[in-house]
Amino acid sequence: MSEASEGKTLFQKIIDRDIPGTIVYEDDHCAAFRDINPGAPTHILVVPRKPIPRLVDASDDDQALLGHLMRTAAKVAQDEGVGDAFRLVINNGADVGQTVFHLHLHVLAGREFQWPPG
Ligand code: AMP
16 A cells, blocks of 8 residues: 555545545545445445544534535435435444444445334
């Protein structure tokens, strides 16, 4: 891996194409790519270019960005043909299952879901 990718989060490396990923959408503020270990037939991660570690680390200055991530998740779901039935998940913290500390929205669809989530 190049020196330039040192210090980047895993998801920055995917967005910057330092490592492989299946990117399905990108713009100036975020990118969306397929989860490598999908938990549903459609499982896409929407990730800001800015490497905010967790949702609680976002500031008031990030408010528009957070809204943009939600809008992007909805667009990605529509592009995938699952715009009428999808679930968004954000894991905030290792205790609830966050494993990559670069904020991301999971877009999940294509199977039955339970409520409350497990
Ligand atoms: P979380 O547990 O909420 O932090 O979600 C991290 C997600 O990143 C998991 O669903 C992983 O399967 C996914 N993931 C880990 N490594 C990669 C990768 N190289 N490419 C795509 N998705 C990944």
